[in-house]
Amino acid sequence: MAEEEVKKAKKEAIPRQKMPEQAPEVRRRNFKEVPTGYTPETAMLEAQRCLQCKKPGCVDGCPVQVDIPGFINHIKEGNFTEAARLLWQKNSLPAVCGRVCPQEVQCEGVCIVGKKGQPVAIGNLERFAADYERINGKGELPPKAPPTGKKIAVVGSGPSGLTVAGDLIAKGHEVTVLEAFHKPGGVLVYGIPEFRLPKEIVFSEVAFMERQGVKLECNSVVGRTVTLDELFAQGYDAVYVGVGAGLPTFMNIPGENLIGVLSANEYLTRANLMKAYLFPEYDTPIVKGKNVVVLGAGNVAMDSARTAMRLGADNVKIVYRRSRQEMPARAAEIHHAEEEGIEFFLLTAPTRFLGNEKGRITGMECLKMELGEPDQSGRRRPIPVKGSEFKMDCDLVIVAVGAGANPLLTQSTPELSLNKRGYIIADPETGKTTKKGVWAGGDIVTGSATVILAMGAGRKAADSIHNYLKWGW
């Protein structure tokens, strides 16, 4: 056997290290993070499984091209700070991405080790390195280019905005991030629950950027408090728009305005941003349903269902009009939800919400569905089954069937061309919009997608903005 193959065989003998997590029956009633993280020993063991490929597929599988074999090698050697620094070169939010990226379809999906067995746990290792450095590191700042005197405004402090801010501050520009909410982080803070992404981590990543010189202005609603043209008049040389999707989709069926029918945006914002799960310690209340229905089967639906369970529901049902195969949520999220006792009512669609004399929801009328031919999305179209009407009792319905484009900013900026669904048209390679000096990326361009894709768009836009500031439009 050649030496190379011996090495490979040895590595394959180490099984993928399991991520320790809270037991389902415990965690379903608390808001603490579900996975508890690798120890240094487990991380170093897991790192040994990486083959250090010469042409690593994982790096191409990563929307921001993190040097994956590189940082894993540092972990293997026990140089955790070095691992974190290498991550930061390409990714401003590694502690976040290690937790919420869909690694199974990106880096881990193309990992050679995964061809025969389980891929290297790249996400878990990324999380480990970032957490280790945050908790134990000296907080040394990354190198920064000399000042260019150029000013950039970043609208929105979600994943794409923070990526742009992190990249451009390192290139020597002045960066101000404008956030409409009273706290930074965008969807990382209002959308993703504490048990999946502790808010302390997001705030710490933002604080790290502020230490690098990024200015943060919360309570700044661009489109209302200030317009894009006013930002240019104030002396900004370029603007990046990463405001997210930010418009809830409802079902448009009767009874939708009953009390107890909430958009996932509202439900999660109450729970996460406003910390309603700590009511009355925090002042914002939330509907605490006993029989909860969540409409939709994406990651936001799983987050909503698991939040409802933690708020004391007796039962939580995911109601989805297609079958298990078409569910858009990550397999890991569905698995976690099932473990926590969330039930799945597939091939089911509501037709009407029912309420009592106080205008509160008491149930919904549903129809069973069957799958027909594939539709435009490539997924098989659900078709109602005749005579299959039935009633489902519930006292809280969370509508998580997707989001649309919030028009607040775009309406106040007529030069920005939009597509027919109201999303900003931007060059996929550069993020350039139809308005000079304005870039856009993330969900306001693509529609609802993932944190890492928004960050990938931010990375491309940051490069393009940097070139513009040097060479022109």
Add this chain to the structure above:
Amino acid sequence: MFKIVKREEMAGGTVILNEIEAPLIAQKAKPGQFVILKANETGERIPLTMADTDPQKGTITVIYMIVGKSTALFKTLKVGEGYKDVIGPLGKPTHVEKVGTVVCVGGGTGVAVLHPIARALKEAGNHVIAVIGARNKGLLILEEQMKAASNELHVCTDDGSYGHHGFVTEVLKKMLETKDVKLVVGIGPVPMMKFVSKMTKEFNVKTLVSLNPIMIDGTGMCGGCRVSIGGETKFACVDGPEFDGHLVDYDGLMQRLQAYCDEEKECYGTFCKLNP
């Protein structure tokens, strides 16, 4: 922090006026728009339509009634202290144009919201008749300011302790019967707006009302503030807060305002015990 530079107690301490430093908002705000205020780290986001702005001084004024924990908490803020967060201006401004005779009807703290709108309508050359009301004389607010913002002022009290004895709708009816009223603006408690709209509908006079449903972000993101307008769902935060009074589903709005009434009672009760 957004500092409070002036604080007044009105209506026997049940209503508070805060003038707050918020230069960016003060420069931008137009009559009819609102802000969201959050007192501290653990506080709720509370939407309030602005009662006044001073772009030179860089201040905005809000006037609110103490109805629960959050407004009771606001009441504890002194001059020199302030709100942790103020966000705005939000919502669409009032469409102000010269139409002729306009009746501005205000009830309770709705008068505070009505005030800048009446003033703008008067400045635009309209003949503004203001009709303001309260349960009794002690609860009436902004009488002097409304006198200045209108061409004629009528005051009503439910108990007859001051002005016309009865509801604002009675005076409104007289105006509709005797004058060529082109527009009515009605701002106050939901039942008042409902009855104002019902009456103006009979006379077929265009009516604007300003709605204040439960809201979180104020930017169209959560949909919590949805109201049914002519059978169509609208978001008060971005499509409003002003709507055609003849199209609003007031009963639905009143129900939705009760969504968290048990939680509010619990929260307020605890607060009152701790802050007697």
